[in-house]
Amino acid sequence: MSSARKPKLAVWKFASCDGCQLSLLDCEDELLDLAGAVSIANFLEASSAVQPGPYDLSLVEGSITTSHDAERIHKVRRQSKYLVTIGACATAGGIQALRNFADVNDFIAAVYASPQYISTLATSTPISAHVKVDYELRGCPIDKGQLIEVIAAFLAGRKPAVAAHSVCIECKQRGTPCVMVQGTPCLGPVTHAGCGALCPSYRRGCYGCFGPMETPNTAALAREWQALGAISRDIQRAFRTFNAAAEPFRKESTAHGDQDHPG
Amino acid sequence: MGTNVTIARDGLQALIEALRADGREVIGPTVREGAIIYDAIRDIADLPAGWTDRQEAGRYGLEQRADGALFGYTVGPHAWKQFLFPARETLWTMRRTGDGAEVTDGATPASRHAFIGVRSCELHAIAIQDKVFVSGPYPDTNYRARRADAFIVAVNCGQAGNTCFCVSMRTGPKVEGGFDLSLTELLDDTRHDFLIAIGSEAGAAIMQHVPHRPATAADLSAADSAVARAAAGIGRHLQTEGLKQALQAAPEHRRWDEVAARCLTCGNCTMVCPTCFCTTVRDHTDLAGNTARRVREWDSCFTLDFSYIHGGSVRHAPRARYRQWLTHKLANWIDQFGTSGCVGCGRCITWCPVGIDITEEAAAIANAPAAAREAHHEGA
Numbered sequence: 001m002s003s004a005r006k007p008k009l010a011v012w013k014f015a016s017c018d019g020c021q022l023s024l025l026d027c028e029d030e031l032l033d034l035a036g037a038v039s040i041a042n043f044l045e046a047s048s049a050v051q052p053g054p055y056d057l058s059l060v061e062g063s064i065t066t067s068h069d070a071e072r073i074h075k076v077r078r079q080s081k082y083l084v085t086i087g088a089c090a091t092a093g094g095i096q097a098l099r100n101f102a103d104v105n106d107f108i109a110a111v112y113a114s115p116q117y118i119s120t121l122a123t124s125t126p127i128s129a130h131v132k133v134d135y136e137l138r139g140c141p142i143d144k145g146q147l148i149e150v151i152a153a154f155l156a157g158r159k160p161a162v163a164a165h166s167v168c169i170e171c172k173q174r175g176t177p178c179v180m181v182q183g184t185p186c187l188g189p190v191t192h193a194g195c196g197a198l199c200p201s202y203r204r205g206c207y208g209c210f211g212p213m214e215t216p217n218t219a220a221l222a223r224e225w226q227a228l229g230a231i232s233r234d235i236q237r238a239f240r241t242f243n244a245a246a247e248p249f250r251k252e253s254t255a256h257g258d259q260d261h262p263g
Numbered sequence: 264m265g266t267n268v269t270i271a272r273d274g275l276q277a278l279i280e281a282l283r284a285d286g287r288e289v290i291g292p293t294v295r296e297g298a299i300i301y302d303a304i305r306d307i308a309d310l311p312a313g314w315t316d317r318q319e320a321g322r323y324g325l326e327q328r329a330d331g332a333l334f335g336y337t338v339g340p341h342a343w344k345q346f347l348f349p350a351r352e353t354l355w356t357m358r359r360t361g362d363g364a365e366v367t368d369g370a371t372p373a374s375r376h377a378f379i380g381v382r383s384c385e386l387h388a389i390a391i392q393d394k395v396f397v398s399g400p401y402p403d404t405n406y407r408a409r410r411a412d413a414f415i416v417a418v419n420c421g422q423a424g425n426t427c428f429c430v431s432m433r434t435g436p437k438v439e440g441g442f443d444l445s446l447t448e449l450l451d452d453t454r455h456d457f458l459i460a461i462g463s464e465a466g467a468a469i470m471q472h473v474p475h476r477p478a479t480a481a482d483l484s485a486a487d488s489a490v491a492r493a494a495a496g497i498g499r500h501l502q503t504e505g506l507k508q509a510l511q512a513a514p515e516h517r518r519w520d521e522v523a524a525r526c527l528t529c530g531n532c533t534m535v536c537p538t539c540f541c542t543t544v545r546d547h548t549d550l551a552g553n554t555a556r557r558v559r560e561w562d563s564c565f566t567l568d569f570s571y572i573h574g575g576s577v578r579h580a581p582r583a584r585y586r587q588w589l590t591h592k593l594a595n596w597i598d599q600f601g602t603s604g605c606v607g608c609g610r611c612i613t614w615c616p617v618g619i620d621i622t623e624e625a626a627a628i629a630n631a632p633a634a635a636r637e638a639h640h641e642g643a
Binding site for chain 2: 030033034036037148149151152153155156158161163164165166168169172173174175176177178180181182183186188189190203213214215216217220221223224
């Protein structure tokens with residue numbers, strides 16, 4: 001970019017494991033180019049030097065699980081021209097959205113020695129449930145190549161070239177024989193591409209880390225899982241992981257219960 | 264040409280070596296990831312000796328054969344299109360220069376291929392892609408170069424697959440043309456030989472480096488019996504007469520809704536189809552804004568982006584996407600290219616994760632045209 005002022009980049013953390021932010025630091029080959037193209041103004045994982053806003057591009061990791069964060073995300077939005085959520089927590093509520101299916105107080109009582117110090121919301125919700133989001137990048141964690149693509153697209157003023165179709169297309173493009181047709185239940189046909197079909201390339205079924213693809217027929221997939229021997233609880237658990245609260249996965253998991261595997 | 268000779272099992276090793284000595288990368292069937300796939304082979308030991316495949320709608324598995332046949336399987340998840348028409352290709356790269364930009368073409372094909380084990384249905388599939396990429400008004404330079412350089416060793420099927428229907432599509436199982444050499448495996452308790460038909464001058468030239476003897480009448484007769492056995496054992500049937508008209512007259516058939524309830528819109532059928540050729544292009548720029556790259560990738564009519572135009576996707580409903588694929592493959596392809604787009608290999612049946620069977624879906628519409636009148640207009 002030849003412009004005098006470099007766009008200011010900020011990275012924000014909400015309820016999350018930091019893995020998606022680390023994907024940015026993991027862009028070893030591209031980090032120098034990134035530092036040349038943007039001013040890294042607020043990225044606590046990388047530097048304690050913080051420049052004040054406003055920011056041209058904010059990358060937001062994590063979900064909203066506390067009333068404090070529910071207010072803080074509005075401050076982030078107000079300081080950000082363009083806001084991109086990165087990862088399953090920010091985009092769908094993350095693994096911590098399992099609380100949405102139960103009573104969070106039960107979890108608190110089970111986990112913490114002194115539950116009276118814990119102040120949390122009853123649900124974990126994606127950033128888009130609170131503020132306008134300009135772009136959502138999927139994955140648990142995100143794919144660093146896709147992150148660079150999104151940033152490069154922002155800098156060029158173009159749409160990111162990120163496909164919303166199934167993992168199957170990536171599987172076939174790399175020549176991996178279908179594990180599901182060979183008998184292993186797989187979420188690939190209903191899962192958003194982006195990982196490069198990593199698990200099937202190691203002969204494992206897809207875990208759905210990138211959340212629902214554009215038009216997921218989860219009911220048809222669940223029927224085929226049953227034909228392969230999966231019980232209702234297996235199906236519920238498969239849909240209740242990192243993207244449990246993404247609506248198509250939430251709905252399918254709710255259609256399956258513990259009835260054929262008590263306890 | 265047109266000559267038949269016979270080689271022993273060892274002769275196949277000599278053939279692989281001769282093709283390699285001719286500067287070719289030899290691609291053939293080999294066992295990997297629980298399937299018989301196509302990949303680079305260096306030795307006869309890389310071939311799937313003693314293996315066969317068991318296929319049903321949505322199911323695939325390998326089993327040991329009682330004999331040591333090298334080609335005792337049908338077709339697997341791979342098709343030759345991945346070598347002639349790779350899944351991802353850079354078309355061009357543009358770099359910013361002091362006063363403008365410089366464009367360089369994507370990489371041109373580096374290796375000369377020899378394909379070993381090409382089935383009759385696959386030869387027909389290659390011929391169909393030739394119509395699209397070579398004979399059409401806009402030839403694809405890289406495809407044409409790879410195709411012109413490819414040496415094809417076909418093989419006659421000695422057994423049929425459960426999801427195959429080449430007999431219905433008149434694309435097999437007997438190899439009729441379009442090869443440099445064609446093999447028929449002759450295997451019983453007393454022998455393991457291959458009958459070879461020489462189909463081109465390049466094929467005749469290679470055979471000078473492969474020990475062989477003239478084929479006997481018994482060899483020819485054994486080869487004919489093997490192919491007849493495959494034809495008789497074919498697993499599926501598609502009634503093609505009147506099918507084009509029936510499909511084109513049934514855009515609102517109830518069956519499209521029924522199949523849409525099962526269809527995952529995952530795109531697997533189009534990816535494994537040896538004739539499907541649709542692609543998308545994606546433009547990428549680098550962080551510094553100095554380089555742009557246009558990449559072409561396999562795409563599928565089952566994705567929303569595939570039919571995206573200003574304002575949204577034309578085929579939003581899954582029924583519309585399945586209907587597009589089936590009617591294009593079996594009907595509109597004939598108007599467009601003069602042949603069906605289907606060669607009856609059965610891959611879309613086997614590799615559909617929920618086992619949707621193209622022959623069943625086509626028959627349901629062809630056999631019950633009346634249901635077409637029970638119109639569903641929403642979500643077309």
